[in-house]
Amino acid sequence: MSVELRAVLFDMDGTLVDTEGMWWDACAAVAAELGLELTDAETGHVLGRPVEHVAAHLLRRAPSSPSSSDTADTTDARLAEVGGWLIEAFAERIAEGVTPLPGAIRLLDDLRAADMPVALVSASPRQIVDTVLRTIGAERFALVVAAEDTVRAKPLPDPYLKAAANLGVAPAECVAVEDSPTGLAAAHSAGCRVLAVSGGMTVPDDVLIMDSLERVDLPLLRRLIEGRTSIG
Incomplete structure (x- = not known):
């Protein structure tokens, strides 16, 4: 049929x-704030992914990422915080056109x-x-x-x-x-x-x-x- x-x-x-270059730049800027350098090997964790995924990926790599002893509330709050940074950094870039x-x-x-x-x-x-x-x-x-x-x-x-x-x-x-x-x-x-x-x-x-x-x-x-x- x-x-x-x-x-x-x-x-x-x-x-x-x-806008993918703008998104990458925003993620790289937030990664730098966390003490990280974003590499091409991380493309699959950045491009086409929702903010929550990228935030979790960056926090897993970050030197100051939450330890397993942290409470779930603390971890969720940190994810929300980093996610907010990502959205703000991206919004600043696309607002320019x-x-x-x-x-x-x-x-x-x-x-x-x-x-x-x-x-x-x-x-x-x-x-x-x-x-x-x-x-x-x-x-x-x-x-x-x-x-x-x-x-x-x-x-x-x-x-x-x-x-x-x-x-x-x-x-x-x-x-x-x-x-x-x-x-x-x-x-x-x-x-x-x-x-x-x-x-x-x-x-x-x-x-x-x-x-x-x-x-x-x-x-x-x-x-x-x-x-x-x-x-x-």
Whole structure:
């Protein structure tokens, strides 16, 4: 039985807007405050991850990280504190302006003109998402799922499952557009078809990799949902 494309679900950071460098810089600044140097080996713990995950990762590495004898309340308070630092550092950077990635606005507008429902599915907190939406336009999205909207975050499927359910469509009727292994894993495990806009990743055979959104259009997304991943 053929499947029809009924919605397109977009990651935000690194997919629609060029903010991953800002997020990395914010994490590096907070790491330095904790006496750490952030390295490329930690990319998987930083990019595409929710604030809580990054805060926990930094605290595990920090020389002054809580010991096993600390109470759970103390540990939770420290996680919340470092998470707040991360959000503040990131917010300061994106407040200076964000740049949509090539092809992003054109694709969003084409989908809107075709009455194709579009959702934003981000691991960033709502505060960050709302700031970015002032640049790319909240009106371009029928639904926004931010970090606070699900208990479990990417790479688990919950954010994509919530987006599909709230749009009233099945995950298999959605194409998710992602740029990180973490987001790709979340979308794929949710049952979405996935288009990756970043090279250098090992992906399942049914995931299409493109070098940018400039060559992505609605006909291509429809071919992808049908299981035809060729760009020809």
